[in-house]
Amino acid sequence: MKTLKVLMLALLCAICLPSKADEGMWLLQMMQEKHLIDRLKAQGLLLEASDVYSPNKISLKDAVGIFGGGCTGEIISPDGLILTNHHCGYGAIQQHSSVEHDYLKYGFWAKNRSEELATPGLAFTFVERIDDVTDKVFAKIKSGEIKEEESFGQPFLRQLAKAELEASDLKGKPGIRTQALPFFAGNKYYCIYLKTYQDVRMVAAPPSSIGKFGGETDNWMWPRHTCDFSVFRVYADANGEPADYSPNNVPLKAKKHLAISLKGIEEGDYAMIMGFPGSTNRYLTQSEIKQRMYSTNEPRIRIRGARQEVLKAEMYASDKIRIQYASKYAGSSNYWKNSIGMNKAIVDNKVLETKAEQEARFAKFAQEKGNADYAKVVSQIDAVIEKSNPILYQFTCYSEILRGIEYNTPNVVLDSLKNAIQKKDKEGISKFSEQLKKQYARIHNKNYDHEVDRKVAKVLLPLYAEMVEAENLPAFYATINGQFKGDYNAYVDHLYDNTIFANEANLNKFLKKPSVKAIDADLMKQFVEAKFALGEKLMKARAESMQGMDLLHKTYVRGLCEMYSPEPKAPDANFTMRFTYGNVKPYDPKDGVHYKFYTTLKGVMEKEDPNNPEFVVPAKLKELYEAKDFGRYAMPNGEMPACFLTTNDITGGNSGSPVINGNGELIGCAFDGNWESLSGDINFDNNLQRCIAVDIRYVLFILDKLGNCGHLIDEMTIVE
Numbered sequence: 001m002k003t004l005k006v007l008m009l010a011l012l013c014a015i016c017l018p019s020k021a022d023e024g025m026w027l028l029q030m031m032q033e034k035h036l037i038d039r040l041k042a043q044g045l046l047l048e049a050s051d052v053y054s055p056n057k058i059s060l061k062d063a064v065g066i067f068g069g070g071c072t073g074e075i076i077s078p079d080g081l082i083l084t085n086h087h088c089g090y091g092a093i094q095q096h097s098s099v100e101h102d103y104l105k106y107g108f109w110a111k112n113r114s115e116e117l118a119t120p121g122l123a124f125t126f127v128e129r130i131d132d133v134t135d136k137v138f139a140k141i142k143s144g145e146i147k148e149e150e151s152f153g154q155p156f157l158r159q160l161a162k163a164e165l166e167a168s169d170l171k172g173k174p175g176i177r178t179q180a181l182p183f184f185a186g187n188k189y190y191c192i193y194l195k196t197y198q199d200v201r202m203v204a205a206p207p208s209s210i211g212k213f214g215g216e217t218d219n220w221m222w223p224r225h226t227c228d229f230s231v232f233r234v235y236a237d238a239n240g241e242p243a244d245y246s247p248n249n250v251p252l253k254a255k256k257h258l259a260i261s262l263k264g265i266e267e268g269d270y271a272m273i274m275g276f277p278g279s280t281n282r283y284l285t286q287s288e289i290k291q292r293m294y295s296t297n298e299p300r301i302r303i304r305g306a307r308q309e310v311l312k313a314e315m316y317a318s319d320k321i322r323i324q325y326a327s328k329y330a331g332s333s334n335y336w337k338n339s340i341g342m343n344k345a346i347v348d349n350k351v352l353e354t355k356a357e358q359e360a361r362f363a364k365f366a367q368e369k370g371n372a373d374y375a376k377v378v379s380q381i382d383a384v385i386e387k388s389n390p391i392l393y394q395f396t397c398y399s400e401i402l403r404g405i406e407y408n409t410p411n412v413v414l415d416s417l418k419n420a421i422q423k424k425d426k427e428g429i430s431k432f433s434e435q436l437k438k439q440y441a442r443i444h445n446k447n448y449d450h451e452v453d454r455k456v457a458k459v460l461l462p463l464y465a466e467m468v469e470a471e472n473l474p475a476f477y478a479t480i481n482g483q484f485k486g487d488y489n490a491y492v493d494h495l496y497d498n499t500i501f502a503n504e505a506n507l508n509k510f511l512k513k514p515s516v517k518a519i520d521a522d523l524m525k526q527f528v529e530a531k532f533a534l535g536e537k538l539m540k541a542r543a544e545s546m547q548g549m550d551l552l553h554k555t556y557v558r559g560l561c562e563m564y565s566p567e568p569k570a571p572d573a574n575f576t577m578r579f580t581y582g583n584v585k586p587y588d589p590k591d592g593v594h595y596k597f598y599t600t601l602k603g604v605m606e607k608e609d610p611n612n613p614e615f616v617v618p619a620k621l622k623e624l625y626e627a628k629d630f631g632r633y634a635m636p637n638g639e640m641p642a643c644f645l646t647t648n649d650i651t652g653g654n655s656g657s658p659v660i661n662g663n664g665e666l667i668g669c670a671f672d673g674n675w676e677s678l679s680g681d682i683n684f685d686n687n688l689q690r691c692i693a694v695d696i697r698y699v700l701f702i703l704d705k706l707g708n709c710g711h712l713i714d715e716m717t718i719v720e
Contacts, residue, residue, distance in 0.1 A: 023649050023684040024570040025277050025578040027183070027190075028053040028061060029130060040581050044270025046662040052272075052579065055129065060664055061577065062256035064274045066125040066194075067656055068092075070575075072275035073124060073232070074658040076260060076666065077715040080234035080252030081203065082124060083699070084656035085671045086211030087330060089230030092119045093205050094327045094447075099319055104326055107207040109707040116201040116233055118245050124200050124234050127577050128193040133164065133180060137189045152186055152550040164191040175242030183571040185283065185557035186550065192576060197242045199235040199249050204709055206230075206702050207618055208326075213604060215614030216333050220341055220675045222595055224643045224692050225604045228671040229699045231712065258658055259717040260696055261665035264635060267597050269584040271646040273670055273691065275657030277573035280681045283557045285378055286355040287385040289682055293346060295392040297339040299467060303400040304336040306459050314452045316613070324447050338652075341678035348676070351683045358560075365563040374559040381552050388545035395538045397467050401460045402474075402531050407453050409501045409524045410439040411532065418519045433511050440507050450503070454496040462488045475530035479523065491523075499524035575653050582647035587690055589676045598695070601625055601640035624705050632720065633701040641695040644668060648691040651681050659693045665719055668693035 030036050037049040045052075053061045067073030071088035075081065086093075090104075096117055097103045110116045137160070140146045150156050161178040170176045170193055180191045205211060206227055213226045234252040237243040265271075281288070311329050315322040346352065359378050366374035413435045420428030444450065461480070465473060484491040496502050500510045500522050510518055519525060561569050570578075586597040605625060609615040624630070630640045646659060650670055659668035672692040673680060680689050703709045 023686065023689075025280065025573050025580055025649055025651075026570050027130075028274075028577055028579060029132070029190075031579070040270075040272070043581055043583065044662040045272065045581070047664050051664060052274075058256050060256065060258070060274060060660065061127060063254070063258045064577070064658060065127070066123075066276055067232075068122055070278065070653060071655045072653065072657040072670075074274075074656075074666065074669075075234075075254045075257040077257055077712075077717075078254055079715055080236075080254050081257075081712065081715065082200070082232040082234060083658075083666075083669055084230060084232065085228045085669065086205060086208075086226075086230045087228060087334075087671070088656045089202070089205055089232065090212075090330055091327045092122050092202055092232070093230065094323060095119065096202060097323050097326075099323065102319065102323065103205060104208050104323060105319075107210070107707065108202060108205045109709050110203050111709075112711070113233075113251065116203050118199070118201050119232070120245070122200045122232070123196050123198045124232075125194050125196040128170065128176065128195045130193070130577075131164065131191045132189075133160065133191045134189045136160075149548075149551055151189075152182055157181065160189075161191060165193075168193070181574055181576060183574070184561065185553040185572075187554060187558050187561075188571070190576075195242065197234045197236060197252065199243060199245045201233050201235060202230075203233050204231040204703060204707055204712065206707070209616045209618050210621065210702060210706075212330075213615070213617075214607070216337065217614050219334065219337050220672060220678060222645065222674045222690065222692060223599045223603060224672065225599050225601075225607060226643065226671070226694065227698050227702050228694050229669055229702075231703070257717065258660070258666040259664070259719050260700070261661055261663070261667050262632060262697060262700075262718060262720045264641070264697070265584050265598070265644055265661075265667055265695070267584055267586065270581070270662040271584055271648055271667070272579060272581045272660045273646075273648045273650060273654065273657045274577065274579045274660070275650070275654040275670070276575050277578055277651045278575050278653030280573040280651055282572055282682065282684065283553065283560060284355070284682055285381050285385075285556070286352050286359060287382040289346060289352060289355060291385050291389055291392060292682070293343050295389050296396050297343050299393060299396045300400055301336060301339050301343075302467070303397065303404065303460065303463065304332050306463055307404045307456055308333055308336065310455050310459055311452070314449075314455070321449055321452060324449055325452065328447070335652075338678060341675050342681070345675075345677060345679035346682070349679050349683070349685055349688065351679045354683055362559065362563055366559065369562075371559070373555050377552055377555045377559065381549070381556065384546060384549050384552070388542065391538065391541045391545050394468060394472050395542055397464060398474075398534060398538055401464045402535075404460050405453065405457045406443075406448055407450065407457070407496065407501075407524070408443065408528050408531075409499070409522065410436065410443075411525060411528045413439055414500075414519050414522075414525055417514060418516050421514060421516055429514065433514065436507065436511065440501055440504070443501060444504075450496060454492060457492045457495070458489055461492065474527075474534040476523075476527045479526065495524050495527065573651055573653065580649045582649070582691070584644060585647050585690070586645065587674075587676075587688060589674075589688070595645070598644040599642040600635075601630075601642055601698075603642060618706075620706055629705060630701060631705065633697040633704070635697075640698065640701060642698050643692055643694050645674075645690045645692060647686065647689065649680075649684060649689065650691045654691075659691075663719075666696055668696050669699065 031049045031053040051059055053059050063075045065073055067084045067088055071084055073082040073084035076083045093103050137151055141148050146156055157180045161180040165171055165178040175195045177194050178191055182189055210227045235249040236252045240253055243249055311325050315325055413432055417432035420432055480491045500506055584597050586595055588594050607615050608617045635641050654670050657670040658666050659670055661667045670691050670693045674690045677685055677689040700713055704713055
């Protein structure tokens with residue numbers, strides 16, 4: 001407990017000093033510390049701490065939530081209207097799209113609430129409460145109830161979360177669940193109470209030519225001109241509680257919604273972001289960063305790039321395929337390009353050199369302090385990393401390639417059927433035969449094309465053999481090299497033409513007379529068995545190679561926080577609610593180059609390329625631009641704002657986060673980081689790190705003038 005108190009003292013002392021940087025994805029609980037709120041006010045915040053976050057009253061926190069499974073959204077009307085990014089809503093937009101109703105291409109605009117589309121599987125989650133449970137965890141460790149290394153594991157954390165809920169006044173309340181998580185590498189623990197609404201409906205989305213303008217080319221780049229937004233709505237039962245979809249559900253009467261400012265922004269203006277950053281690794285050693293570069297990023301870049309070339313060609317050739325694979329391609333390419341940019345930025349920004357300097361300083365600190373644990377912890381981490389490097393590389397290749405090939409067979413159901421056949425269990429045979437039909441429908445679904453996947457497999461399987469030693473390949477490579485004499489195309493064609501689940505005719509033929517022989521001979525079943533066997537082996541090997549790393553990180557993070565005291569340190573992101581503060585600011589990426597802090601609609605027109613799908617401009621938008629029909633959303637000089645930059649510290653998961661001014665009003669929606677700072681998840685650089693946001697005025701302009709959704713704007717609180 002003493003080491004924890006030292007750490008927290010260091011963190012609290014840190015916020016007494018003037019800020020040297022805007023680094024920090026801060027826990028909301030720290031808003032209660034006077035020195036931190038004083039710093040924010042000095043930067044430009046005009047609200048009180050309790051207006052931003054309070055455990056006892058409604059605050060800005062109550063207008064922000066988790067959109068879907070990995071983004072942020074904010075409530076922008078009293079009736080539960082959600083604003084998030086277009087790329088966050090992309091899966092839902094694609095889910096509702098077809099060749100006949102191509103909402104990806106043409107956009108979607110509900111003209112009234114009866115036209116808002118129910119979206120099965122989509123949810124919105126609010127944070128109800130955050131409780132500090134550190135003392136409880138440390139007491140369990142001290143008493144021997146649990147081992148220290150167990151405190152990081154999901155079994156313990158789930159048990160803790162369940163126990164906290166059982167003892168809480170929120171027990172049994174609709175939609176409530178808890179999660180217990182470690183922070184500062186296990187030097188702090190919180191239990192978070194979440195409330196999830198599962199009836200979320202699609203309300204508005206611009207065409208992809210606006211919401212994804214610039215596509216893959218502009219992703220992570222500045223200057224940017226993407227109006228990256230979509231609008232949804234939370235529905236609840238008559239009591240305002242979470243409920244499954246029902247036509248009787250009503251729009252949620254939100255506890256809190258964000259007012260929207262049309263007053264615009266100026267360089268130096270205060271900007272605060274609240275959201276759910278996914279993952280950062282700011283406390284990594286030099287050896288761990290090299291592992292990220294060479295064992296994760298490099299193989300991911302090569303494999304995803306190969307798969308994406310196949311998908312891109314097929315999507316360009318067919319509207320049907322484009323719609324089917326739009327969300328998959330976007331999800332894959334996002335972190336493919338991120339990996340490229342991260343490796344480049346690590347080199348360009350001399351991150352390895354910075355970490356080497358930090359480790360040298362830490363070694364000196366440990367020696368002066370006389371702390372033996374601190375003195376040896378970096379070398380211990382390095383030893384673990386050296387051992388795990390080849391295993392992690394193999395695991396990356398395995399997961400990227402075999403996840404990239406979607407076709408499979410339901411191995412467990414086939415084994416159950418096989419067992420029933422051997423026992424001559426007619427009831428079991430009938431039961432599992434029916435299950436196979438349902439599984440077939442799940443595999444050959446709306447978002448899957450067998451011929452596209454065949455082409456992907458023909459590219460990825462030989463690539464796997466190039467990248468990994470023969471002895472580390474899955475067992476089905478013996479079949480390729482033996483039965484098919486190394487002919488990958490012949491092997492893949494057999495899988496996609498002749499196996500039980502290749503098509504409905506094959507399945508029906510098998511089910512007419514199911515046999516053990518047919519199951520055992522099925523090469524796709526053998527493929528899946530080999531895949532699972534290798535996956536189990538690699539996961540076990542990876543866990544063994546990384547054994548003890550959690551405790552080493554706990555020691556290292558504690559030591560770093562002590563060493564840097566009183567400089568500020570925030571815990572790594574872990575998809576829990578955080579706030580960051582900064583300012584609207586331009587930047588200079590390299591000698592002789594200056595980027596101003598905003599872009600305008602003029603830039604969209606300058607980038608237009610009718611022959612490039614990423615840079616097509618809708619005719620209606622061009623008409624509005626030519627007529628300068630911007631209404632009240634224009635800048636004082638008459639131009640239409642598009643995007644802007646802030647110094648906020650964000651990462652994946654912050655997509656869709658509100659950008660809030662000093663009055664607590666919405667000025668934009670965060671959607672990206674900049675190319676030059678893609679090493680920021682590992683090492684924050686205040687000179688280069690920028691958050692890219694779409695200006696809220698651009699969002700409202702598109703909603704109003706292009707989407708004719710004035711009724712949505714009427715339900716918002718607009719500040720002019």
